[in-house]
Amino acid sequence: KEKHKILHRLLQNSSSPVDL
């Protein structure tokens, strides 16, 4: 978890296509 904080966060947050 520590080594891949950003990937974990991206995987957790539900972003809509609009955010993209």
Next chain:
Amino acid sequence: SNGDSSPPDSDLEHLSENICKSHLETCQYLREELQPSNWQTVLQTDLDTYQKKSQEDMWQLCAVKVTEAVQYVVEFAKRIDGFMELCQNDQIVLLKAGSLEVVFVRMCRAYNSQNNTVFFDSKYAGPEVFKALGCDDLISSVFEFAKSLSSLQLTEDENGLFSAYVLMSADRSWLQEKTRVEKLQQKIKLAMQNLLQKNQRDEGILTKLVCKVSIIRMLCHRHMEKLSAIRALYPEMVQTRFPPLYKELFGS
């Protein structure tokens, strides 16, 4: 399940639709946006600007662009049925190993074979634009790959399914639930096969696509080699000037 009976066609159809929808939602640039007629090619003035950049500045610019593209691939993966059901470790392993591979697959959508240019920094740019990187051999291999993949003229749906197939590679090291990933990749491969048949593509195209995977992996491996060489040259640069996600994916 009762052994390896292949999934019913309705399952494959549903998975195919899900992946194609995910691809269109997260492909970063729509096909119509990428029409070369919409964008100018890098002019001599721009070319001079790029070529006069320091190696560090050009590496930083490209790292930022790669990181932007990778974020769209992460969202693509999240929308694929079955991916978020994998354990977190395997989600990370597949993205760490496969996100740049998918960027290379998607790049052929943004490649103009008329003049060997690729959409970069809001323009169509040829290999000479990247001279300041000091990676001419890798850059020419990347353009060669884009040329060869774009010559297959994949539809958006075919590109999306091939991207999903590349991403769900069950042979990645450190997978904890390898069998689950294998089943998912096998389903995606069958869905891709069905789509290629439906699109009346010629017989050998699936084999051609599967053969491209080894070239994609070689490009990613050489990217890592170049990155470690540049980091040896400028030890601070990667740490202080590259996007955190890029460091997380390619740093170790």
